[in-house]
Amino acid sequence: MDLERLYREDHTFFKVIVGDFNAKIGPRRTAEERHFGTHGVEWNEQGERLSKFIMTTHTIHGNSQFQKPSHLRWTWESPGGQFHLPDRRRCCSEVLHGIGPSSPPR
Structure with a gap:
């Protein structure tokens, strides 16, 4: 889904958008950019x-x-600009309930 569309369609009062955007935000360049701090690089x-x-x-x-x-x-x-995408089919998604310090060993 488009991020701008998601923002417009969600009507909650507080929104926190978190993500890896590969974005480098530098310091504020104009007075209109008051949404940015002065500590970007x-x-x-x-x-x-x-x-x-x-x-x-x-x-x-x-x-x-x-x-x-x-x-x-x-x-x-990443060295050499390579990146890796995890294979979700091989990720463990099972959760074992009851395993803890007081549980008998299996």
């Missing part, structure tokens, strides 16, 4: 797209509101 294309969404929906980019020490600012990058 750099911008990329995905950051520009997220910026448009934030400005359109009047939401707040919380991660740029607080300053972090420089040694805590990092982004994990």
Whole structure:
């Protein structure tokens, strides 16, 4: 589903949108960008797209509101640009109830 459509159609008062958008949001560039903090580092294309969404929906980019020490600012990058998608068919989805410290061993 389109994120903007989801935002428009959901009528709850508080909304928290969490996700890995691969977006780099830099510092506030204009007074109109009050939804961003001043502690971003750099911008990329995905950051520009997220910026448009934030400005359109009047939401707040919380991660740029607080300053972090420089040694805590990092982004994990896959070696060689490769990525892995988990195979959901092989993920364990079974839950065993009753297993705990007081349960007899199986």
